[in-house]
Amino acid sequence: MPPRPSNAELELLKCLWRQQPLSARELHNAVGEQLEWSYSSTRKTLDRMLEKGLIASADHHGLLVFHAAVAKLPTLAALSADFARRVLEIDGPLPMQAFADSRLLDQGELEQLEAMLRDADPERPR
Secondary structure, three states: OOOOOOHHHHHHHHHHHHOOOEEHHHHHHHHHHHHOOOHHHHHHHHHHHHHHOOEEEEEEOOEEEEEEOOOHHHHHHHHHHHHHHHHOOOOOOOOHHHHOOOOOOOHHHHHHHHHHHHHHOOOOOO
């Protein structure tokens, strides 16, 4: 599995999963106020994410743009399973009702996520 993104890195990934590629300025404009940080903090975080392999960059007409290098559903499945196990001490995946009102996932993605979480749980009958 790719490295686990920090909370700030996850916010940038969510922007990229919604729309990509995006420039550093576009990403900063999307999350800077929410994260209460400067443009230089966005740049440093993007550099760290490049090093970790969470994102990739490309030159687009002389502008450096970024796209997610990790897929949304496997990343969310791993984070959800980790949260359920480590924080909530749940043996097994979170119930799908926990994701029902997500603005990040559509119905098809919810079904795929449910299957990924179910398949990752060795204790759960198939």
